[in-house]
Amino acid sequence: MKSRAAVAWEAGKPLSIEEIDVAGPRAGEVLVRIVATGVCHTDAFTLSGDDPEGMFPVVLGHEGGGVVEEVGEGVTTLKPGDHVIPLYTPECGECKFCLSGKTNLCQKIRVTQGKGLMPDGTSRFSMGGKPLLHYMGTSTFSEYTVVPEISLAKINKEAPLDKVCLLGCGVTTGIGAVLNTAKVEPGASVAVFGLGGIGLSVVQGAVMAKAGRIVVVDTNPSKFEMAKMLGATDCVNPRDYPDTPIQQVIVDLTDGGVDYSFECIGSVDVMRAALECCHKGWGESIIIGVAGAGQEIRTRPFQLVTGRVWRGSAFGGVKGRSQLPGYVERYMGGEIKIDPMITYTMGLEDINKAFDLMHEGKSIRSVIVY
Numbered sequence: 001m002k003s004r005a006a007v008a009w010e011a012g013k014p015l016s017i018e019e020i021d022v023a024g025p026r027a028g029e030v031l032v033r034i035v036a037t038g039v040c041h042t043d044a045f046t047l048s049g050d051d052p053e054g055m056f057p058v059v060l061g062h063e064g065g066g067v068v069e070e071v072g073e074g075v076t077t078l079k080p081g082d083h084v085i086p087l088y089t090p091e092c093g094e095c096k097f098c099l100s101g102k103t104n105l106c107q108k109i110r111v112t113q114g115k116g117l118m119p120d121g122t123s124r125f126s127m128g129g130k131p132l133l134h135y136m137g138t139s140t141f142s143e144y145t146v147v148p149e150i151s152l153a154k155i156n157k158e159a160p161l162d163k164v165c166l167l168g169c170g171v172t173t174g175i176g177a178v179l180n181t182a183k184v185e186p187g188a189s190v191a192v193f194g195l196g197g198i199g200l201s202v203v204q205g206a207v208m209a210k211a212g213r214i215v216v217v218d219t220n221p222s223k224f225e226m227a228k229m230l231g232a233t234d235c236v237n238p239r240d241y242p243d244t245p246i247q248q249v250i251v252d253l254t255d256g257g258v259d260y261s262f263e264c265i266g267s268v269d270v271m272r273a274a275l276e277c278c279h280k281g282w283g284e285s286i287i288i289g290v291a292g293a294g295q296e297i298r299t300r301p302f303q304l305v306t307g308r309v310w311r312g313s314a315f316g317g318v319k320g321r322s323q324l325p326g327y328v329e330r331y332m333g334g335e336i337k338i339d340p341m342i343t344y345t346m347g348l349e350d351i352n353k354a355f356d357l358m359h360e361g362k363s364i365r366s367v368i369v370y
């Protein structure tokens with residue numbers, strides 16, 4: 001079938017709106033009509049060429065919501081008309097990782113997904129007979145996409161897809177990092193570095209966990225109003241402290257450091273600051289941001305010897321098929337806020353504006369509605 005899509009032909013160039021060919025779903029696959037998709041910094045990161053796994057030409061997008069159009073042979077858990085959120089972290093329920101009880105990083109289709117292909121090693125996208133690659137197993141920048149069954153969470157049909165699409169990445173990643181990875185306890189102090197869709201969702205998660213103090217850090221002070229509205233207690237702009245390392249500013253503000261910190265930018269320098277602003281003896285720092293190809297983190301090992309802990313979190317540690325439907329219900333019940341995060345809504349033809357707004361620091365999330 002034909003589908004409108006935003007194609008990334010090469011790194012560093014704007015996306016092109018094209019009419020592409022989408023082949024039907026094969027065994028274990030599902031054809032999904034994407035109704036809406038968010039634009040996340042990770043899409044921009046891959047488009048920039050800094051992503052070590054980035055390959056072109058590709059159909060980007062991983063924060064979508066849609067409706068099942070057709071299922072391939074052997075698909076038993078979904079049917080046409082079901083509402084779904086595509087998952088870049090699948091859940092097969094039977095691999096060593098799924099069975100471990102210790103991680104959400106299902107590895108069942110990791111190799112082919114990392115190569116931009118479906119699990120059988122081929123692509124369902126093409127244009128003029130030339131194959132286009134899939135992205136993160138989701139490719140939500142196409143009106144029609146093909147996704148493995150294990151990479152789809154079935155959700156409440158009442159949920160507005162142009163809002164809950166953000167649970168496909170940003171909102172879930174931030175909230176899950178607090179609740180699943182850090183397991184922040186009531187009364188704990190928290191520092192959040194970077195107030196995009198991820199960092200603001202960490203703020204929400206910290207409020208849900210009943211954290212005591214929530215210190216937010218961003219070089220763009222226009223982000224502070226939303227952070228305060230969501231529950232931040234202290235706002236810090238590193239540019240106001242040109243002579244003091246930001247970790248020292250936070251240590252001074254919080255009587256020796258925070259219990260938990262979250263890096264939501266992708267800067268290895270900020271990752272160091274986030275670790276070092278943690279309290280001696282027990283503070284834990286969670287890396288969420290994705291750093292550029294070849295970059296490395298550094299600190300003095302004594303920071304760890306003296307009790308600070310460095311962790312990472314992918315998709316908030318959330319198992320998508322079993323846990324994401326519950327996040328949708330928590331949105332429907334008013335516990336999770338998504339609407340204020342959507343600063344712009346636009347058609348696919350304007351998708352490059354969504355990238356510009358993100359780079360200019362003017363948006364939190366833009367949602368593309370097909």
Ligand code: NAD
Pocket residue numbers: 040041042045169170173193194195196197198199217218219220223238264265266267270287288289290291313314315316358361364
């Ligand atoms: P974003 O661009 O919307 O937000 C980043 C924020 O960081 C901006 O507000 C910016 O002003 C601020 N910032 C930049 N440099 C700063 C500095 N030196 N000090 C303080 N603030 C600074 O990005 P996003 O969509 O929220 O994504 C954030 C990061 O999370 C990205 O690296 C993205 O790739 C990553 N990510 C990770 C996961 C995961 O599962 N681990 C999932 C999604 C996104």
Ligand code: DAO
Pocket residue numbers: 040042062088089105106107110169290313314315
């Ligand atoms: O299992 O090795 C693996 C890959 C897991 C992918 C998790 C990616 C999380 C960070 C990228 C941000 C996604 C938007």
Ligand code: ZN
Pocket residue numbers: 040041042043062063169170
């Ligand atoms: Zn994302």
Ligand code: ZN
Pocket residue numbers: 090091092093094095096097098099105106107108
């Ligand atoms: Zn698995």
